[in-house]
Amino acid sequence: xxxxxxxxxxxxxLAGAINLLIQRHPITSALSLIVVMTSLAVLYLLxxxxxxxxxxxxxxxxxxxxxxxxxxxxxxxxxxxxxxGSRAAIVLGFPAVVVILAxxxxxxLHAQGLGTAALREGITSTQDLSTVLxxxxxxxxxxxSVLILVAILGAVALAxxxxxxxxxxx
Amino acid sequence: MNFTSVHMFSDVxxxxxxxxxxxLFALGVVGFLIKRNLITVFMSIELMLxxxxxxxxxxxxxxxxxxxxxxVFFVMMVAAAEAAVGLAIIIAVFRxxxxxxxDRIDLMKL
Amino acid sequence: xxxxxxxxxxxxxxxxVSVILLMGVAYxxxxxxxxxxxxxxxxxxxxxxPFGLLQPLVDGAKSFLKEDIIPTAxxxxxxxxxxxxxxxxxxxxxxxxxxxNPAITGSGGFxxxxxSDVNIxxxxxxxxxxxxxxxxxxAGWSSNNKYxxxxxxxxxxxxxSYELALGLSLVGVVLxxxxxxxxxxxxxxxKHGIFSWNLFGGFQFxxxxxxxxxxxxxxxxxxxxxxxxxxxxxAGYHTEYSSMKFAMFxxxxxxxxxxxxxxxxxxxLGGWTSPFGNLLPAPHNIFLQSILPIFWFVLKVFSFxxxxxxxxxxxxxxxxxxxxNFGWRYLMPLAILNIVATSLWLAYRS
Numbered sequence: 001x002x003x004x005x006x007x008x009x010x011x012x013x014l015a016g017a018i019n020l021l022i023q024r025h026p027i028t029s030a031l032s033l034i035v036v037m038t039s040l041a042v043l044y045l046l047x048x049x050x051x052x053x054x055x056x057x058x059x060x061x062x063x064x065x066x067x068x069x070x071x072x073x074x075x076x077x078x079x080x081x082x083x084x085g086s087r088a089a090i091v092l093g094f095p096a097v098v099v100i101l102a103x104x105x106x107x108x109l110h111a112q113g114l115g116t117a118a119l120r121e122g123i124t125s126t127q128d129l130s131t132v133l134x135x136x137x138x139x140x141x142x143x144x145s146v147l148i149l150v151a152i153l154g155a156v157a158l159a160x161x162x163x164x165x166x167x168x169x170x
Numbered sequence: 171m172n173f174t175s176v177h178m179f180s181d182v183x184x185x186x187x188x189x190x191x192x193x194l195f196a197l198g199v200v201g202f203l204i205k206r207n208l209i210t211v212f213m214s215i216e217l218m219l220x221x222x223x224x225x226x227x228x229x230x231x232x233x234x235x236x237x238x239x240x241x242v243f244f245v246m247m248v249a250a251a252e253a254a255v256g257l258a259i260i261i262a263v264f265r266x267x268x269x270x271x272x273d274r275i276d277l278m279k280l
Numbered sequence: 281x282x283x284x285x286x287x288x289x290x291x292x293x294x295x296x297v298s299v300i301l302l303m304g305v306a307y308x309x310x311x312x313x314x315x316x317x318x319x320x321x322x323x324x325x326x327x328x329x330p331f332g333l334l335q336p337l338v339d340g341a342k343s344f345l346k347e348d349i350i351p352t353a354x355x356x357x358x359x360x361x362x363x364x365x366x367x368x369x370x371x372x373x374x375x376x377x378x379x380x381n382p383a384i385t386g387s388g389g390f391x392x393x394x395x396s397d398v399n400i401x402x403x404x405x406x407x408x409x410x411x412x413x414x415x416x417x418x419a420g421w422s423s424n425n426k427y428x429x430x431x432x433x434x435x436x437x438x439x440x441s442y443e444l445a446l447g448l449s450l451v452g453v454v455l456x457x458x459x460x461x462x463x464x465x466x467x468x469x470x471k472h473g474i475f476s477w478n479l480f481g482g483f484q485f486x487x488x489x490x491x492x493x494x495x496x497x498x499x500x501x502x503x504x505x506x507x508x509x510x511x512x513x514x515a516g517y518h519t520e521y522s523s524m525k526f527a528m529f530x531x532x533x534x535x536x537x538x539x540x541x542x543x544x545x546x547x548x549l550g551g552w553t554s555p556f557g558n559l560l561p562a563p564h565n566i567f568l569q570s571i572l573p574i575f576w577f578v579l580k581v582f583s584f585x586x587x588x589x590x591x592x593x594x595x596x597x598x599x600x601x602x603x604x605n606f607g608w609r610y611l612m613p614l615a616i617l618n619i620v621a622t623s624l625w626l627a628y629r630s
Binding site for chain 1: 180181182183184185186187188189190192193194196197198199200201203204205207209210212213214216217220223224227228230231232234236237239240242243244246247248249250251252253254255257258259260261262264265270
């Protein structure tokens, strides 16, 4: 059961990631990334991280990707072109990444002491997670809220029209 | 619920999860290098972050450590903040250059 | 029970609940038309069948038989995908809603009155609500029509703004129950009948009103229905949709209303528990024991929907900037204050 679910959703992850690279229009890349994120949420559920699965759907797939989708729609970026730079990057980039992936895969497959995952094992309840988050790791949590406040201010400051720009009629 | 007829070879070795995570990260790096649209490059960065999150959760399962999952939580928060600011920068770049093609905005001179 | 038996029984549960939900959607449309008609001092639909009760069937047939026009300049894959996303997200949330007595189980702990018992049920509903935004955003953009795009952007911005207030208003309830599992939240309200419901005994009336208003905004209903008002943006994001696809958007709006009503009854109104609590003795007949909780649940959801339609028929709509102002500057701080007050009260109590 676990194997079947893992294979299906890992397949969705990889298909979505490859589709992100193949597609020419950014909106379809964004939708493929949403598929990747929701499949990852299911994989987190299989590994027993229930709260993280829900947070992945709510935060990543439901908020961050909505932001991406809005920007793609508003800027109406259009399809990509094949330029000299992109051809060079494909020729050099693909083999380099294949080499890196082969190295990492060799290290992983020769690792000792990795166990297996089974359904209904190692489920972390929300209570365990929140106990550690709000007692031991309270300071990083509060710092994160300041970080998000700074990000909000920065985004508003960057995205608004500056005072020096003129609008059409002037 | 107890099922009386489930096959017992259905446990998944954790190395498979790590391989998937490495594959997602590698695909994110490929996307970062080869895509020519600024937003798609940014989306490849998010893909890399998600790949890393999966490996954190895998190790949290392996060592029964909740702190691995909390780190994923923090990575999500940082990714959210980064996405907000990064997309604001992309909007500002688009306003200045009227294009999102990476090859055309690689010089500071207009 | 074997895996195959479990799948077949679960499939049966899913089919029954989906059919009942779709019938509920159809008859909610009829409820709205008749109730708004009565508020406006006229009969609603009353010709087709007794009291107009066959009107939804006729409406469904009309939707199917209308001509399906697809404009040539739309971006087809997303144009066809958007209503599917909208309707499926509206219908998935019902899978974690427990609508009956959980003590009645089959062999091996199989629950009859709940499709799935998830430990994070409340977060699943919030997550599905977040994904439902895509149906609207993609519909407007793929229609290649400036009114659709503006309508969908306004509607999506409204949805994501009020999702915050919605989620924050539910945190008070979660603090009281100590669990995210919807069944456990309802069971924590079962002790003294109406006085232990979270609305009354748990003092969550502020949270309930925040939830109510955020729910009206989330389902794009009056008084927050500017994005789809005909006089404003020529029907907003579903301007270019016809026949079955439009019917899917329409159904998804009402299915969202029913889902929101189910969540409100589970969290604030005590779910399937009777308002009399332990005053009346529990029935010994297992048939009554199953039917009575479902009856209370349906009654509460119905009263929530009645309130929805009543507000729609009575209040004028907000202007868009008033709407966003209200969501960000009044509802969200109020919801945070509610969380602070609830946690202070819990800390003082224990």
